[in-house]
Amino acid sequence: KSKITHPKTPQLLTRQRHRPTMVKSTAEIEAEEAEKLQQFKFKALELNRKILEGALVPKKPASKEVTKPEGFQLEIEKRLQERQACKKPEEKEDTTFHPRPLPTRILEEVV
Numbered sequence: 001k002s003k004i005t006h007p008k009t010p011q012l013l014t015r016q017r018h019r020p021t022m023v024k025s026t027a028e029i030e031a032e033e034a035e036k037l038q039q040f041k042f043k044a045l046e047l048n049r050k051i052l053e054g055a056l057v058p059k060k061p062a063s064k065e066v067t068k069p070e071g072f073q074l075e076i077e078k079r080l081q082e083r084q085a086c087k088k089p090e091e092k093e094d095t096t097f098h099p100r101p102l103p104t105r106i107l108e109e110v111v
Contacts (some may be wrong), residue, residue, distance in 0.1 A: 024032075105111065
């Protein structure tokens, strides 16, 4: 015969394994910090005057001479001077205009 079933939660092992939360609240953390600050006491020592008397003022370093500018010795300049020294003095070319006669074919036909 069939019966009415009643649901039951399964008893799993993971329920036994879970850990309770151990996180501290912000109020607890602040209280611990306040206790640490109260426990720490700062004691200042008196100023030792011998330290100030024995301190020497550092000396200024000696000033160096002003740098003198020097020109560049480029290889291009040397080569240009060598070429000009080796070059023979050439005569100036005659640059007068010499017109050439116009070909008559251009005037007679379509080119």
